Amino acid sequence: MNKTWIVIKxxxxxxxxxxxxxxxxxxxxxxxxxxxxxxxxxxxxxxxDTPIGYIDQIGLTDNSTxxxxxxxxxxxxxxxxxxxxxxxxxxxxxxxxKVQAYYxxxxxxxxxxxxxxxxxxAPDSSLNxxxxxFIKLNVLNELPKDLSNRLMEGASFEIITTAAEKSTxxxxxxxxxxxxxxxxxxxxxxNISAGYLLQSVVEEKENRTMEIMVTSLSPTQLMTAxxxxxxxxxxxxxxxxxxxxxxxIAALFRLFPDLQSxxxxxxxxxxxxxxxxxxxxxxxxxxxxxGATTTEAREAQQIAGIFTLPMxxxxxxxxxxxxxPNSPLSIFxxxxxxxxxxxxxxxxxxxxxxxxxxxxxxxxxxLFAIIALWIAGRAFRLGMLRYGKKLSLRDILTQRP
Amino acid sequence: xxxxEVNHISKSxxxxxxxxxxxxxxxxxxxxxxxxxxxxxxxxxxxxVLDIFKPDSGSIKIFNSSMSEEKxxxxxxxxxxxxxxxxxxxxxxxxxxxxxxxxxxxxxxxxINDYLVRFNLDEHKKKKVKExxxxxxxxxxxxxxxxxxxxxxxxxxxxxxLDPVNTQMVKDILRExxxxxxxxxxxxHQMHQVEELCxxxxxxxxxxxxxxxxxxxxxKKYAGHAIHLRTEDQIPNNLPGVKEVxxxxxxxxxxxxxxxxxxxxxxxxxxxxxNINIDQFEIATPTLDEIFIQVVTESGxxxx
Numbered sequence: 001m002n003k004t005w006i007v008i009k010x011x012x013x014x015x016x017x018x019x020x021x022x023x024x025x026x027x028x029x030x031x032x033x034x035x036x037x038x039x040x041x042x043x044x045x046x047x048x049d050t051p052i053g054y055i056d057q058i059g060l061t062d063n064s065t066x067x068x069x070x071x072x073x074x075x076x077x078x079x080x081x082x083x084x085x086x087x088x089x090x091x092x093x094x095x096x097x098k099v100q101a102y103y104x105x106x107x108x109x110x111x112x113x114x115x116x117x118x119x120x121x122a123p124d125s126s127l128n129x130x131x132x133x134f135i136k137l138n139v140l141n142e143l144p145k146d147l148s149n150r151l152m153e154g155a156s157f158e159i160i161t162t163a164a165e166k167s168t169x170x171x172x173x174x175x176x177x178x179x180x181x182x183x184x185x186x187x188x189x190x191n192i193s194a195g196y197l198l199q200s201v202v203e204e205k206e207n208r209t210m211e212i213m214v215t216s217l218s219p220t221q222l223m224t225a226x227x228x229x230x231x232x233x234x235x236x237x238x239x240x241x242x243x244x245x246x247x248x249i250a251a252l253f254r255l256f257p258d259l260q261s262x263x264x265x266x267x268x269x270x271x272x273x274x275x276x277x278x279x280x281x282x283x284x285x286x287x288x289x290x291g292a293t294t295t296e297a298r299e300a301q302q303i304a305g306i307f308t309l310p311m312x313x314x315x316x317x318x319x320x321x322x323x324x325p326n327s328p329l330s331i332f333x334x335x336x337x338x339x340x341x342x343x344x345x346x347x348x349x350x351x352x353x354x355x356x357x358x359x360x361x362x363x364x365x366x367l368f369a370i371i372a373l374w375i376a377g378r379a380f381r382l383g384m385l386r387y388g389k390k391l392s393l394r395d396i397l398t399q400r401p
Numbered sequence: 402x403x404x405x406e407v408n409h410i411s412k413s414x415x416x417x418x419x420x421x422x423x424x425x426x427x428x429x430x431x432x433x434x435x436x437x438x439x440x441x442x443x444x445x446x447x448x449x450v451l452d453i454f455k456p457d458s459g460s461i462k463i464f465n466s467s468m469s470e471e472k473x474x475x476x477x478x479x480x481x482x483x484x485x486x487x488x489x490x491x492x493x494x495x496x497x498x499x500x501x502x503x504x505x506x507x508x509x510x511x512x513i514n515d516y517l518v519r520f521n522l523d524e525h526k527k528k529k530v531k532e533x534x535x536x537x538x539x540x541x542x543x544x545x546x547x548x549x550x551x552x553x554x555x556x557x558x559x560x561x562x563l564d565p566v567n568t569q570m571v572k573d574i575l576r577e578x579x580x581x582x583x584x585x586x587x588x589x590h591q592m593h594q595v596e597e598l599c600x601x602x603x604x605x606x607x608x609x610x611x612x613x614x615x616x617x618x619x620x621k622k623y624a625g626h627a628i629h630l631r632t633e634d635q636i637p638n639n640l641p642g643v644k645e646v647x648x649x650x651x652x653x654x655x656x657x658x659x660x661x662x663x664x665x666x667x668x669x670x671x672x673x674x675x676n677i678n679i680d681q682f683e684i685a686t687p688t689l690d691e692i693f694i695q696v697v698t699e700s701g702x703x704x705x
Binding site for chain 1: 448451453470473476478480482483484485486487488489497498500501502503545
């Protein structure tokens, strides 16, 4: 078996088999499931399927249509509407708990816009809108079915400007959410993988196993294997989380069918991947270099935090990036290698980016990745046998291994 | 063909010159001693031979050409900085390191278990490495050095954490490996071990090669013109050919320095003629320890 492969396998299994890893892997989905579960329980306990009574003095609902509220969860009973002739009838129904509340539409409703609600306890506010939907449906009843449906559902506005801004469907939440989430997941993955990598390189020094290793395989093989092995650990974690995320989104789609109209752009995905891969390698190589130059795991982890800081910077300037995706600051963020992974996909989703900017961003990222790998390689050769002694950047650049 | 050829290597770390024009050869099938006081440059020298460091100048040949990845499987190395993965169990650690020397899983499993039994580590194989004592870890490290049946064994201070029983066992193993035709380079400053085991040696001090040759050559070179003499009789002060008489550890053993023009044969005759009863008469060869101290202090003075 190829020695690089042996090390990759060892590094990967070492982490994946640990209890700590499995806990970390399951903690996020479990947390999400817990939140969703609590949400569901809340709905189940709050929901009251007792019918609603109403008194319609104007006769808006004289040609009453079939309408029931949509129950929040499929298995629940929808709420019915019962019409009463006068208030005393409705009041006695309320007393006997036949209805949970009753609405009174007075003769002067058109002028006063007031509808009175009587209930034993203040009803859920969604009940009010359900009732009003019911009224609207009855009024629109005489129009053709598809027209009334369209009027009830509202319209989606597509904005097409003469400027470079891309046409965006305004109510496509995913247009914002997708790059936002992608950037977030990227930072998570980088941090997790880089953490493992850093630990693994420093451990090699702490355990003094470096000499045994480099007399068994070449330093390049060793470093490549460590980078790949530990990135795979981070990716495994990420993939598991994404799978749970997709399950979550699928569940979301069931609850909010409106989202289904969103399409995911292929060129957007391609750009994201082209930005993420070199950025991933760049950060990983820097972590490896850091691990090779420092002497203790704790110290290395503290310094590692410095790399994370610029990556999350675009989130602090989210307003600028979303509001003015072509402002100088936004352009700078999308070009600068550390902020590009978050800023570039976000800009790409909101605006058309000139080809030269995309090319420059990707070229810069690849360049930085190569430089980082080169530095890591040198730091690794120079630093690996320095026990208890730090390696400065000047040493890395000037000394002979 | 020499197993290792070191030709005039020099190496500096920053302003500090660690090795200066060091040369030596290691012949197949011998135990070669690489000696020197602490900080002499022994470990750096080994690391250059193993291609961990690059020399500033000079060249290395190992198995007749420069180092390559394939040759790494032919070499077993016990570094001075002992290191094993502390957080995994002993058996896994050894199997992993053996697989990196090109052994198949089945083969390494068998050999590792044989060695674990031989080294009395069998019952500890499921323990984490960090739970083992220092001596046990050193034995485990020795398994890593030998498990892939290397042609060349390079060991740095092999006896440092071992008790006398284990020291003897390691010595036996080294002799056994030599008998199998393996070449062994032993890096140490424990001179009596070298006297027992080594065929040839080089002594490095402050980065320079001070002595190089077979054990006997080196001894002879440093043998003065002196005799160890054990007798119960009084040695007269005016014996011809004698420069100085020193009484050694007990009253009956003397070290006799001879005049340069007097042979030991002549001196023996003189003693017989003087009617002195001789219990013991031998040429005084210095121990390696004495040579070592002499060389190191002399060269040290040169530098100061």
